[in-house]
Amino acid sequence: MKLKLSSAFLALALLPLHLAAQPPKVTAEVIPITEALPDDPEVQKVIAPLAEEIKASFGQPLVQAPQGLFRGRRGEENLLGYWVSDVMRQAAQPLVGVPVRFAITNAGGLRANLRPGQLKVGDIFELMPFENELVVVELTGAEVIQVVKEGLLRRGGEPCSGVKVKVEGTPQQATLTVTWEDGSPIDPATVVKVATTDYLYGGGDSIPTLKKGRKPFTTGITLRQMLLDQCAVLGKAGKDLLPPATGRYAVPVPILEAIRDKTFKL
């Protein structure tokens, strides 16, 4: 077993022990609880150079994204979100050991577009500054459709993977069709594995049906790390990061506007 300490830390660890244990001093000092605590110099001396290393790592190149990946304006599809949910579904599968049929995240959690060109580690941190974690739950087919519907009514459709969503008609009279990605119908009674985030599973962003998810598997993997890993795999293989195909959500613009104005019902 080899120690891989940063050189700065190692050097510090090898310093002679100037600070021998001092006899305990008994004082009547009362520490006000609101007092700002200064950094302990010995501990901060270890952390500071490592914090610099972490910051420097943000400049490390990951992968080429010649077209970039964008969240899209209203009426455009959220290809960045499609990619994130695809990676979620793909990453979840080996962890649970069975197929994961559906993945959903929230567009509001994607904080920056990926601009065309060379992606760096820092770009993924800007896209995903949160520490949200990948969670796998079980839902019925009917619940998957309900989850899609709730995301649609609230935000015009949250980015997801594994299904195709079509809304037809007018804001006054619309129909919703949700199928698996190959166009096959979703059996309402079938039980499937669903990848999502701890934030959405915990009730964030008003997709209440996700909270009904059973047998939750909290993976401990942050979405950010998962995306970093995926970019690194592509980059190492000399492949480009390309946006997923369009056509996952088909929602007429008048209906999207009615959703935005909160006048739409399904």
Place this chain on the structure above:
Amino acid sequence: MDRRHFLASLGAAAVASQVPLKAAEGPASGRITLLHTNDTHSRIEPFGPGNGAISGKGGMARRATLVKQLRRQLGSVLLLDAGDTFQGTPYFNRYKGRLDYQLMRMIGYDATTLGNHDFDNGVGMLVEAMASMEQLEHRNPPFAFLNCNFDCKGAPELAKRIRPYLVRDFPGVKVGITGVGVAFAGLVAPKNHEGVSWKDPFESLKPVVKRLREVEKVDLVVVLSHLGYDVKDAGYDDLRMPGQVAGIDAIIGGHSHTFLDAPVKVKQAQGETLVFQVGFGGVNLGRMDFALARGEVKAASGAAMPVVG
């Protein structure tokens, strides 16, 4: 934390100061302060802006300062942690938990237990992080890993680093500390806990607490619990532990990331158990004070202390 809770926490210390440290006859009397964290999740630095109420809080260098101040002020202090040290920031991805454990030794931790996320890189990497902490050259001794409900027979390198309990002697108080971990199912992928199996935590605790009381003759029994505070759909949590396992004085909890301002007192067969947990990420440092006379707890209280800069 409000001032009332903090003042309450000083109550036990005040009572303790009036108890003679060495009784002329019979067992001694004394006091002890437990300082604790849980679910620190690689939060080496304070939380950045945009994190709501916890923005700007935490940070291991500040925690070190607070611990040093309290140790100097109180003397009899144990610094403990309830697990999930790993996972959550780029520090973990880069340093694989070695940095967390090494800094914990520098801050002066006495013991921790293992949470589910401490297995995130598998048993091998966990052992590597433990070993790097042991091998660090530092005036503080290595801290202990305490657990009594993992069967590590299939993972000998881990087994030799985990103890079922630890006994520490302070003037007038002998303290026994043990630890329990949450079930792996649904939390830890099978390949990441290879060689380690989980056993009923309450049944595992019973003989350990009995041994601490009857053989080791400790005055105070402390459990580091990574079971969660109030887990409705699980069979085991910290609020249920005192009713199931008699003889525990303090439960230092984790896993559920529960922010408590002060410990909750739970009745049990042999008196009361203080159950405490201080959120996550090192935002707060927990503190519980116990005053003992002739081997019995006479006063107990505590408070969460914010780690702010």
